Amino acid sequence: MAKAPVLVGGFELPSGPRLPRVGSVDAVALEERAATLAKRSIKRESKVQALELAIRMMDLTTLEGQDTPGKVAAICSKAMRPDPVDVSVPPVAAVCVYPSLVGIAKERLAGSGVKVASVATAFPSGQSPIDIKVAETRAVVEFGADEVDMVIDRGAFLSGRYARVFDEIVRVKDACGEAHLKVILETGELGTYDNVRRASLIAIAAGADFIKTSTGKISPAATLPVTLCMMEVVRDVHAETGHIVGIKPAGGIRASKQAIQYLVTLYETLGAEWMTPDLFRFGASSLLNDVLMQLRKEKTGRYQSGDYFTID
Amino acid sequence: MAQVEKRVSNLPATFEWEYAPAPEARDIVQIREQYGLFIGGEEVEPRTKEWFPSISPATEEPLFEVALAGEEDVALAVDTARNAFENGWSELAPSERAKYLFRVARLIQERSRELAVAESLDGGKPIRESRDVDIPLAAAHFFYYAGWADKLEYAFPNRTPRPLGVAAQIIPWNFPLLMLSWKIAPALACGNTVVLKPAETTPLTAMIFADICRQAELPPGVVNLVTGDGTTGAHLVRNDGIDKLAFTGSTEVGKLIMRELAGRNVKLTLELGGKAANVVFDDAALDQAVEGIVNGIYFNQGHVCCAGSRLLVQESIYEPLLEKLKRRLSTLRVGDPLDKNTDVGAINSKAQLEKIRELVASGEEEGAEIYQPKCDLPERGYWFVPTLFTNVAQSYRIAQEEIFGPVLSVLTFRTPDEAVEKANNTPYGLSAGVWTEKGSRILWMAQRLRAGVVWANTYNRFDPTSPFGGYRESGFGREGGRHGLEPYLRFDE
Numbered sequence: 001m002a003k004a005p006v007l008v009g010g011f012e013l014p015s016g017p018r019l020p021r022v023g024s025v026d027a028v029a030l031e032e033r034a035a036t037l038a039k040r041s042i043k044r045e046s047k048v049q050a051l052e053l054a055i056r057m058m059d060l061t062t063l064e065g066q067d068t069p070g071k072v073a074a075i076c077s078k079a080m081r082p083d084p085v086d087v088s089v090p091p092v093a094a095v096c097v098y099p100s101l102v103g104i105a106k107e108r109l110a111g112s113g114v115k116v117a118s119v120a121t122a123f124p125s126g127q128s129p130i131d132i133k134v135a136e137t138r139a140v141v142e143f144g145a146d147e148v149d150m151v152i153d154r155g156a157f158l159s160g161r162y163a164r165v166f167d168e169i170v171r172v173k174d175a176c177g178e179a180h181l182k183v184i185l186e187t188g189e190l191g192t193y194d195n196v197r198r199a200s201l202i203a204i205a206a207g208a209d210f211i212k213t214s215t216g217k218i219s220p221a222a223t224l225p226v227t228l229c230m231m232e233v234v235r236d237v238h239a240e241t242g243h244i245v246g247i248k249p250a251g252g253i254r255a256s257k258q259a260i261q262y263l264v265t266l267y268e269t270l271g272a273e274w275m276t277p278d279l280f281r282f283g284a285s286s287l288l289n290d291v292l293m294q295l296r297k298e299k300t301g302r303y304q305s306g307d308y309f310t311i312d
Numbered sequence: 313m314a315q316v317e318k319r320v321s322n323l324p325a326t327f328e329w330e331y332a333p334a335p336e337a338r339d340i341v342q343i344r345e346q347y348g349l350f351i352g353g354e355e356v357e358p359r360t361k362e363w364f365p366s367i368s369p370a371t372e373e374p375l376f377e378v379a380l381a382g383e384e385d386v387a388l389a390v391d392t393a394r395n396a397f398e399n400g401w402s403e404l405a406p407s408e409r410a411k412y413l414f415r416v417a418r419l420i421q422e423r424s425r426e427l428a429v430a431e432s433l434d435g436g437k438p439i440r441e442s443r444d445v446d447i448p449l450a451a452a453h454f455f456y457y458a459g460w461a462d463k464l465e466y467a468f469p470n471r472t473p474r475p476l477g478v479a480a481q482i483i484p485w486n487f488p489l490l491m492l493s494w495k496i497a498p499a500l501a502c503g504n505t506v507v508l509k510p511a512e513t514t515p516l517t518a519m520i521f522a523d524i525c526r527q528a529e530l531p532p533g534v535v536n537l538v539t540g541d542g543t544t545g546a547h548l549v550r551n552d553g554i555d556k557l558a559f560t561g562s563t564e565v566g567k568l569i570m571r572e573l574a575g576r577n578v579k580l581t582l583e584l585g586g587k588a589a590n591v592v593f594d595d596a597a598l599d600q601a602v603e604g605i606v607n608g609i610y611f612n613q614g615h616v617c618c619a620g621s622r623l624l625v626q627e628s629i630y631e632p633l634l635e636k637l638k639r640r641l642s643t644l645r646v647g648d649p650l651d652k653n654t655d656v657g658a659i660n661s662k663a664q665l666e667k668i669r670e671l672v673a674s675g676e677e678e679g680a681e682i683y684q685p686k687c688d689l690p691e692r693g694y695w696f697v698p699t700l701f702t703n704v705a706q707s708y709r710i711a712q713e714e715i716f717g718p719v720l721s722v723l724t725f726r727t728p729d730e731a732v733e734k735a736n737n738t739p740y741g742l743s744a745g746v747w748t749e750k751g752s753r754i755l756w757m758a759q760r761l762r763a764g765v766v767w768a769n770t771y772n773r774f775d776p777t778s779p780f781g782g783y784r785e786s787g788f789g790r791e792g793g794r795h796g797l798e799p800y801l802r803f804d805e
Binding site: 024043275 | 326327328329330331332333334440444595596597598599600601603604632635643652653749769770
């Protein structure tokens, strides 16, 4: 068989019988496994550990047409010091905003260690010419984004033009330069877990640093089974090639309990090594306050009113 | 062929995360010191004056004492059941019988937490399983058969179904309350009365069930429970007042029972052992197949007659599948059955543990390669690490005999024909699993596999509407579904 061309920034899809073959996913069994993992009972110290980790893994997000510099500034303050009365609460991983607000976020977060992530590539639909997507990516990196969250062209994917999806990711990755690339699959629009698996492999092969479930603009956004499906792809790729990729479920994760379910699933699927903000993120906006509330309850033994947590 | 260069992993330091203990509270179960026999709606002392202890296999602590029923006790129970059958129960309007069964089903639901804790305490199975599988299914069986009670003539068109009389039932220790429900629900729905012997090591939920019968105001004598060991079972089989015998347990005892009943007018169903093949084709969804394999053999510590104890893997996916399986094994949490995060609990009894050890030793001796994940086992109690054997030849004992423990034997095949041949190469025929994305192949396999149940892309899935039972040395007769009514009926043609 002819040698496959060397791919930019990813790995070659092997023609041998070993994984990662595209493979298939059984929806019933996948959902059952996710449901079983969701029933784990995480208590006391292990819960506190999980809650603190969830904060450190959070991409605090605001992606609204009504976003203003003021709103982003408020989010940035929250990101750096989520709980003003408890200094032991760590800052979040990143703040995720639209391209035009990257500048203000960068300024506010300077020196804090909290990263700036920006969506790009005609978010959320991805239905724009590739040159515009590349230009937008270059722009957000220039504005100072540390991380770029791109969307795949679902129109191309669902019409079977996988090569086009692949090529676009390669070009965007190239435009990212040093910035980390998270590829949003928008699983809610892909229809099947088989498609999620295929899209994950394409994204990873094309050079994604992270694969991300959703834009948050489509329902369903992140679900536990779809995230598990993506984790299994990441696990297969790592087992076969040693290549390490991160995962970001985004949208729909609002409660600490859900966040802990994701962490349990991560822990039991990819292991302790993936339990780091370098390899796992939550894309969320309202989750943070619930985590803070649960954390304070674990520390003080009492629930406090929502009024004690800032709405930003 | 393009070679993929393995990159060096630069994984960050691991995150130490130990799940804190999450035990289910056991004080919901009020265990008494002693439980007598349940005969004629009352608790009675055994004529034998003998009692024996029931222990928790997870801690070896004695939980309570239970009566050892002798010949006289069994005879009394059968007479009582006969009396209840003839004076009331068999003449009761079928819709009234249904009401009692619905009531029992609802009471099982209401007391589900108590029953789940009792099941895990007495039998050693993880609370996750007793809570999510055993008890809900037990209630579901009563609901299902309650529905049939007044519709029997629709189940058997143009025939006139009649109850048999007294049904003697002997159940195993692996799913105590669930097996009780499989037996009692169809028997009562068909208008029979029952004498049931719970397993020697797991009588607790049956004792709670006696209380549920009282709560449901079931007429006295319709359900009678005689606890004891093998001798009690033998007395029940030999009693000439029984019209029907339903047994679930080992093939060995099943054969003895058949011999005993030869020439007697006793309707018999046997649900015996198994050595099921779980067949994985190369196009299967691998991660989900791994879950199915794990669920097939490590569910309930492998104490499952239909456990997928022989894994047949197509050779082309042997390596990746085994890698995944071993990795998955290392995430199984073995320990306290009452901890909500426990996946694999305690082995039911010392005798069973010894049997598992003996067979595992034979596997090593015969040349199979053993794999066991690292696992901290509690100091006291009966435990066995989830085990898998590779390099297993068809002729090894671990590929032939039922181990009834968390031990998987892995074999390979090359073609579908070979898979069928190997899967069927056993005296048993209870169940089988097929893993493939190809629908036509599932049907092709199901036609050829000699097994009472064939699961496709799933394993160990039960439902009251689905008949269950075996071929050949796995027994005969069906339990569950419409088929499950037939063994409890005679037909006036």
